[in-house]
Amino acid sequence: MAALSEFSLIERYFKQLTPQREDVLLGIGDDCALLQCPADHVIAVSIDTLVEGIHFFTGVDPESLGHKSLAVGLSDLAAMGATPAWFTLALTLPKLDEDWLHGFSQGLANLAKQYDIQLVGGDTTKGPLAISIQVHGFVEANKAIQRSGAQLGDMIYVSGCLGDAGAALRLQSNQWNDEILNEQDRVYLQQRLEQPNPRVQLGQELVGLACAAIDISDGLLADLGHITEKNGMGARLDLTKLPLSSALSKINQQLAQVFALESGDDYELCFIVPSQHFAEVEQRFKGQVTRIGMITDDDGIYYIDDNDNLIELKGIGYDHFIN
Amino acid sequence: MAALSEFSLIERYFKQLTPQREDVLLGIGDDCALLQCPADHVIAVSIDTLVEGIHFFTGVDPESLGHKSLAVGLSDLAAMGATPAWFTLALTLPKLDEDWLHGFSQGLANLAKQYDIQLVGGDTTKGPLAISIQVHGFVEANKAIQRSGAQLGDMIYVSGCLGDAGAALRLQSNQWNDEILNEQDRVYLQQRLEQPNPRVQLGQELVGLACAAIDISDGLLADLGHITEKNGMGARLDLTKLPLSSALSKINQQLAQVFALESGDDYELCFIVPSQHFAEVEQRFKGQVTRIGMITDDDGIYYIDDNDNLIELKGIGYDHFIN
Numbered sequence: 001m002a003a004l005s006e007f008s009l010i011e012r013y014f015k016q017l018t019p020q021r022e023d024v025l026l027g028i029g030d031d032c033a034l035l036q037c038p039a040d041h042v043i044a045v046s047i048d049t050l051v052e053g054i055h056f057f058t059g060v061d062p063e064s065l066g067h068k069s070l071a072v073g074l075s076d077l078a079a080m081g082a083t084p085a086w087f088t089l090a091l092t093l094p095k096l097d098e099d100w101l102h103g104f105s106q107g108l109a110n111l112a113k114q115y116d117i118q119l120v121g122g123d124t125t126k127g128p129l130a131i132s133i134q135v136h137g138f139v140e141a142n143k144a145i146q147r148s149g150a151q152l153g154d155m156i157y158v159s160g161c162l163g164d165a166g167a168a169l170r171l172q173s174n175q176w177n178d179e180i181l182n183e184q185d186r187v188y189l190q191q192r193l194e195q196p197n198p199r200v201q202l203g204q205e206l207v208g209l210a211c212a213a214i215d216i217s218d219g220l221l222a223d224l225g226h227i228t229e230k231n232g233m234g235a236r237l238d239l240t241k242l243p244l245s246s247a248l249s250k251i252n253q254q255l256a257q258v259f260a261l262e263s264g265d266d267y268e269l270c271f272i273v274p275s276q277h278f279a280e281v282e283q284r285f286k287g288q289v290t291r292i293g294m295i296t297d298d299d300g301i302y303y304i305d306d307n308d309n310l311i312e313l314k315g316i317g318y319d320h321f322i323n
Numbered sequence: 324m325a326a327l328s329e330f331s332l333i334e335r336y337f338k339q340l341t342p343q344r345e346d347v348l349l350g351i352g353d354d355c356a357l358l359q360c361p362a363d364h365v366i367a368v369s370i371d372t373l374v375e376g377i378h379f380f381t382g383v384d385p386e387s388l389g390h391k392s393l394a395v396g397l398s399d400l401a402a403m404g405a406t407p408a409w410f411t412l413a414l415t416l417p418k419l420d421e422d423w424l425h426g427f428s429q430g431l432a433n434l435a436k437q438y439d440i441q442l443v444g445g446d447t448t449k450g451p452l453a454i455s456i457q458v459h460g461f462v463e464a465n466k467a468i469q470r471s472g473a474q475l476g477d478m479i480y481v482s483g484c485l486g487d488a489g490a491a492l493r494l495q496s497n498q499w500n501d502e503i504l505n506e507q508d509r510v511y512l513q514q515r516l517e518q519p520n521p522r523v524q525l526g527q528e529l530v531g532l533a534c535a536a537i538d539i540s541d542g543l544l545a546d547l548g549h550i551t552e553k554n555g556m557g558a559r560l561d562l563t564k565l566p567l568s569s570a571l572s573k574i575n576q577q578l579a580q581v582f583a584l585e586s587g588d589d590y591e592l593c594f595i596v597p598s599q600h601f602a603e604v605e606q607r608f609k610g611q612v613t614r615i616g617m618i619t620d621d622d623g624i625y626y627i628d629d630n631d632n633l634i635e636l637k638g639i640g641y642d643h644f645i646n
Contacts, residue, residue: 025365029553030470031402031538032367034462037360042348044355045443047411047457051450079354088370090413090455120368127374128451132413134370139357147353215354230352 066107073135078203082137166263234298340432389430396458401526405460489586557621
């Protein structure tokens with residue numbers, strides 16, 4: 001491992017790039033970092049790994065990859081309503097590629113600056129390309145938004161638009177195409193896949209308003225399913241309300257809905273709001289969030305079709321629409 | 324990734340195995356874990372990755388690998404004098420192998436119980452075998468032992484014996500052998516490589532006594548070098564004082580010294596003690612620690628040979644002795 005010295009790589013490419021925070025008493029360069037949590041707050045932590053060929057395409061733009069590697073963790077903090085503070089980076093690289101490291105570290109650093117999150121430790125090793133990032137944030141004691149907490153009659157909201165990342169993934173892997181999409185649409189979709197915007201500010205503002213939340217990394221149905229299962233509840237969705245980008249609004253509506261329901265990688269928030277906060281949420285986050293359904297005591301997640309039939313949203317795959 | 328669901332793997336193999344701590348307000352199963360740091364303490368964190376073929380042999384006993392993956396991080400906490408509290412696990416696996424997972428999780432859990440450290444989060448992904456573990460511990464504010472803090476005339480100590488892991492590595496990779504080693508010696512050496520004992524308790528007891536410390540993961544010379552460089556100091560070692568196990572005491576003395584100086588993976592502590600604490604350290608840790616030299620204002624790390632020459636310990640490789 002002489003050629004890829006942990007110390008010099010982290011020092012050279014990463015240490016100075018991220019914000020320097022006062023609550024980092026000791027940063028990179030010792031056996032441990034020493035970190036101070038503010039009084040009356042708890043620490044929220046989450047770790048995620050991205051592996052080449054599984055989570056991203058070989059040859060993906062390193063700056064985008066740096067962005068996405070951190071965005072994934074920030075999205076988890078957002079889902080708890082936590083304020084980002086620190087992160088660590090375990091980077092496994094097949095070889096020392098200065099251009100790649102420069103791009104990757106820039107993408108990481110730009111997002112880190114935006115959210116005032118400091119790199120406080122890391123490990124670089126030789127091996128197949130993989131990135132593990134652990135994020136740490138603060139949230140006031142007893143204020144974190146968890147997956148539990150949803151009750152019958154609560155409303156289901158999502159941020160932003162859904163399905164863009166899934167559409168981009170299928171375009172890029174030649175699993176699907178639609179000539180109606182112009183160059184601008186394609187660039188937009190690719191950016192949504194490669195450089196997701198974690199909803200950090202929204203998450204923090206939802207503290208005290210949302211009673212449950214999750215970030216959409218595995219797809220709306222799967223992630224909302226984690227909430228309903230955890231609470232022993234079900235859900236009914238209005239598929240016509242699923243928020244679609246202008247790009248996805250052009251394509252077959254049913255296919256766009258399937259993308260919105262099943263695509264991972266959107267990193268939007270799905271959150272649950274009790275009746276006493278409907279009005280405030282609708283007014284305060286107008287244009288940012290969309291009400292898509294309601295928590296029910298059904299066993300599963302359903303929608304009502306044009307003939308007023310209650311249909312379970314289970315096993316409806318996009319394959320049906322593209323084959 | 325259907326076959327290797329993150330949720331079920333972590334839930335099934337790891338969640339219940341480690342201690343349940345009161346300061347874990349929310350553990351595995353949400354977007355983040357929620358953790359509470361005790362008042363007047365700071366959090367010490369360290370992340371390390373072990374990659375198959377780089378840090379461990381293909382086919383290594385999974386229980387030993389589970390032990391070692393956590394031991395590496397605990398050793399970093401030990402070097403700061405921190406008390407272990409929580410860890411996270413990012414596990415990348417080529418396939419779902421139940422026997423392997425059972426063994427790995429047992430090795431991890433046994434060590435976790437010993438040090439009351441709880442698994443609070445994780446991510447499992449498909450890919451080439453690699454393990455990243457982040458450990459978190461507590462240390463009283465302003466009490467952590469850092470690498471900086473060594474001064475002229477301070478004494479250099481190490482815990483345990485040195486060189487065993489390096490000898491085992493060379494035995495196992497057929498780079499070296501010595502017929503004088505019996506079966507018991509070989510088993511002992513292999514255990515030192517595969518199941519190192521992090522010096523957690525010693526590290527905590529050194530708070531207030533040691534002015535600097537590091538754990539020996541890259542070899543004594545390299546790691547002591549981090550301390551001397553950080554402090555703008557040098558060191559003189561008495562090579563005859565390097566603590567050797569009974570196994571390594573049997574082999575060529577110079578070669579054993581080279582193993583002790585250059586081998587990584589021992590996970591002993593190297594720590595620096597100022598004059599006012601010599602007596603207490605010698606008495607309190609008798610049999611556990613050995614004084615091996617002194618901090619000097621030399622530029623580098625030296626020893627004095629039989630002819631009273633000052634020789635720099637740089638670039639003395641074990642190749643010299645085995646070719």
